Amino acid sequence: MSEISFPIKDLMRRKFQTALTIIGLTICTAATVFLVLFGENVGFEIAVVTGGRSTIGFSNVFSRFVFIVSFLNILAGVLVTFFLVYWSMSERVHDVGVMKATGCLASIAFGYFITELSIIIFTSCIAGTAIGVLTYFVCINVLNALGFPLLQNSVNLWTILPIFLIFVVASHILGTRPIIKAIRVKPADALSPLYSFEATSRKEFGKPVSSKLGLTFKMAYRALIRRRSATRRAIICLATVLTLTTVTVAGGIIASQTTQSYVERAVNRDIIVVGHSDVSMRYVNMLSQFFEAKETEEIDYLNLRYNLSESLISELNAIPGVLKVDPRLVLETTVYEVQGFIIDPEEPDPYILVGDNRSGKALVLGVQPDYVINDWLIFGRFLNDTDVYSAVIGDSLALEMFDDPQKQAVIVFEQDFEIAGVCLDPLNNGNVVYVPLNVLSTLIDGTHNYNLVFLKVNAPRRLEVLAEIEKMELAPVELNEVLGRHLAFLGYVWSFVMFLPLFSFVTAILCLLSYMMLSVAGQQREFGMMRALGAKPKMVMKIVFMEALIVTLISGAVGIFVGLLFTFAFLIPDPVISQFTLLSVIGLLVLALGLLCLFSLYPAVRVAKKSVASVLSQP
Amino acid sequence: MTQMKEKVICTSSLCKEYQISDLTIKALNGLNLEILAGEFISIYGSSGAGKTTLLNIIGGLDQPTSGKIVVFGHDLSTYDEDFLATFRSAYIGFVFQSYNLISTLTALENVMFPMELAGWSEERVRERSEMLLEMFGLSHRADHLSAQLSGGEQQRVTFARALANDPPLMLVDEPTGNLDMETGLEIVRILEKLKAKGKTILVAAHDARIERLANRTLHLQDGRIVPANE
Numbered sequence: 001m002s003e004i005s006f007p008i009k010d011l012m013r014r015k016f017q018t019a020l021t022i023i024g025l026t027i028c029t030a031a032t033v034f035l036v037l038f039g040e041n042v043g044f045e046i047a048v049v050t051g052g053r054s055t056i057g058f059s060n061v062f063s064r065f066v067f068i069v070s071f072l073n074i075l076a077g078v079l080v081t082f083f084l085v086y087w088s089m090s091e092r093v094h095d096v097g098v099m100k101a102t103g104c105l106a107s108i109a110f111g112y113f114i115t116e117l118s119i120i121i122f123t124s125c126i127a128g129t130a131i132g133v134l135t136y137f138v139c140i141n142v143l144n145a146l147g148f149p150l151l152q153n154s155v156n157l158w159t160i161l162p163i164f165l166i167f168v169v170a171s172h173i174l175g176t177r178p179i180i181k182a183i184r185v186k187p188a189d190a191l192s193p194l195y196s197f198e199a200t201s202r203k204e205f206g207k208p209v210s211s212k213l214g215l216t217f218k219m220a221y222r223a224l225i226r227r228r229s230a231t232r233r234a235i236i237c238l239a240t241v242l243t244l245t246t247v248t249v250a251g252g253i254i255a256s257q258t259t260q261s262y263v264e265r266a267v268n269r270d271i272i273v274v275g276h277s278d279v280s281m282r283y284v285n286m287l288s289q290f291f292e293a294k295e296t297e298e299i300d301y302l303n304l305r306y307n308l309s310e311s312l313i314s315e316l317n318a319i320p321g322v323l324k325v326d327p328r329l330v331l332e333t334t335v336y337e338v339q340g341f342i343i344d345p346e347e348p349d350p351y352i353l354v355g356d357n358r359s360g361k362a363l364v365l366g367v368q369p370d371y372v373i374n375d376w377l378i379f380g381r382f383l384n385d386t387d388v389y390s391a392v393i394g395d396s397l398a399l400e401m402f403d404d405p406q407k408q409a410v411i412v413f414e415q416d417f418e419i420a421g422v423c424l425d426p427l428n429n430g431n432v433v434y435v436p437l438n439v440l441s442t443l444i445d446g447t448h449n450y451n452l453v454f455l456k457v458n459a460p461r462r463l464e465v466l467a468e469i470e471k472m473e474l475a476p477v478e479l480n481e482v483l484g485r486h487l488a489f490l491g492y493v494w495s496f497v498m499f500l501p502l503f504s505f506v507t508a509i510l511c512l513l514s515y516m517m518l519s520v521a522g523q524q525r526e527f528g529m530m531r532a533l534g535a536k537p538k539m540v541m542k543i544v545f546m547e548a549l550i551v552t553l554i555s556g557a558v559g560i561f562v563g564l565l566f567t568f569a570f571l572i573p574d575p576v577i578s579q580f581t582l583l584s585v586i587g588l589l590v591l592a593l594g595l596l597c598l599f600s601l602y603p604a605v606r607v608a609k610k611s612v613a614s615v616l617s618q619p
Numbered sequence: 620m621t622q623m624k625e626k627v628i629c630t631s632s633l634c635k636e637y638q639i640s641d642l643t644i645k646a647l648n649g650l651n652l653e654i655l656a657g658e659f660i661s662i663y664g665s666s667g668a669g670k671t672t673l674l675n676i677i678g679g680l681d682q683p684t685s686g687k688i689v690v691f692g693h694d695l696s697t698y699d700e701d702f703l704a705t706f707r708s709a710y711i712g713f714v715f716q717s718y719n720l721i722s723t724l725t726a727l728e729n730v731m732f733p734m735e736l737a738g739w740s741e742e743r744v745r746e747r748s749e750m751l752l753e754m755f756g757l758s759h760r761a762d763h764l765s766a767q768l769s770g771g772e773q774q775r776v777t778f779a780r781a782l783a784n785d786p787p788l789m790l791v792d793e794p795t796g797n798l799d800m801e802t803g804l805e806i807v808r809i810l811e812k813l814k815a816k817g818k819t820i821l822v823a824a825h826d827a828r829i830e831r832l833a834n835r836t837l838h839l840q841d842g843r844i845v846p847a848n849e
Contacts (some may be wrong), residue, residue, distance in 0.1 A: 534708025
């Protein structure tokens, strides 16, 4: 028999175990490839997708999510492979013993098993990569069909190759360990029916569990302790996968709601924009850049016909149902970075220069701080009435053009403005500068006051307000629809990212299933014995289920705790956690754990269905 | 007047076939057998003659392919697995050649196990288990796991466990097969005591000492009972 045909035949003979291992690794590889490709398109490079940047602040939330989940995914994939190989080898120790007893050299036996491992790893990684790429294209096409024009970038080989290599190399390294251990087992031990691969010795058994906890619990607990090494591995593996599931479920839900809340606060609800239609439309287009790339003609904001008079502002203010009037002067211009200093007393020269002399196009908005209708997420502070040469800049501008924005200044129309804060703003993809209106007006020529007015209206009286404005022969634009599309876009993007919990959940099922198969295989004879002594099949199922429950609960507690820690500590700044969010997260995680336990019944049913005589007659 | 003994086991045309690939193996081939209460039966036969299969079917561990098997008035081929489990718990004590102790339980817990399954009170279970271990001279090994016991000790624990629920029928498969002469003798003495207690005992064995204890010896060959000289 050739050196390759034996491992292939052997893998084919053990179809179930081989399939389980391949599926586990395939899912992990596919999830990582999909996530990184999708993240590259939606998260890291959303700018390319939408013809500008969604805002770097938002992209950061996506990219951090993608990074953490990818990292956990790779870790889970490698651990699952290690565990599956370990499980597979623990079942093969007897075969190893037979091979060695018949004179097969340890190196040849090692070669056979390593070839099997390589076949599994390469098959899984190639299939996983293909499925990941395919899923990515399907998702992009579905998003396009739903009206969100995402570019279908060609797949970057340099993105996929490292993932493929990481999985192949790490799986080989970790998978080889149990093979070496199995090969080292003495033939006499390996052939003994009493030998159990890496079973715990009597000394390690610890205190016997009280029989008051019930026979089922006692049997399950003892079995877990007996296979302490495998149990520990299973718990680590499952806890990692459940951390991943928690991050994707909790992180996904919270990040989705938080980013939607950022947008909602930045745009605000029930806002009507009043101004010349050229300026209004230009503004709406700039606001829509977040989810849709549109080329619009540039306009001369300083054209006198765009000017809005004080009397008009007063009239708008007088309309019943208008809660707040926020008049603004909007312009587009090039802004410049001003270097700043930070003080480090430990350095010989304590004044350290930060920043450069970069410049970029931005939307500049002159605002009256007291009347501003938006409630952005701000790092630093917003403007107040006493501010003169202070500015608040958008997140993309801050991250692209400044090193330490709050220690620097921005030049607008040749005037330096200290940066008071950075806001997360979808307007013009975060390339915005807010300055005091009177200062901006003076800087231009003093003749321009306002060219856009934002009205916060009482929602039930919205139509009345619109009718009143139209009577004034003005063209009002409602922002609710634009806001709706912002939220829908974020919702769709996150809903695709939310596919990931499915991937990680399937991995978790495979992980627990493998452990339970290992556990059941090791205890099969004892289960047969118990049944011979009068235990009903249901009791055997209860013991197996209890084992799964203990492993799941321990792994779940660890995984969910670490997952939530990851989510809150690294994933989302200022997370929005409503009661609904909390209930959804808890509900989904409990459902996942419940389903996980339910799937563990499969090996239990399998063993309970076997005839006692056939189980007892096995070596 | 001689009291009529109860018929505890009755088989008619009992067949058991195994299918291995295209090959059909007849482990039992139309076996007819009657065993009375209190009988000590030794089953003799070469490897593959059907001894273990017969014990498994009598104990409700396996189902016949055809024929009838009635044990203590129960036609075992008509019951489901749950009933058979309860039946085994109440009527059968098993002793296997390879001991089959539950590796995660101590000697004492192994003996306690069948009684716990039967739902006895904790106090009664412990008391009887300790008594049984003492009876087999294993009190000092009560807290040891099976892996820490010698072959003879493991076999004695198996006997103690088989007697836990005080079953009327003992099915013993090659009890001395894995033991040395001296330890084997201990087992023979145990069987002698059980016989004296009036238990119905079926022993599959190649041990002449056990054969001598038996009221009758069944010679099995190719799944059939044959005369001793065949």
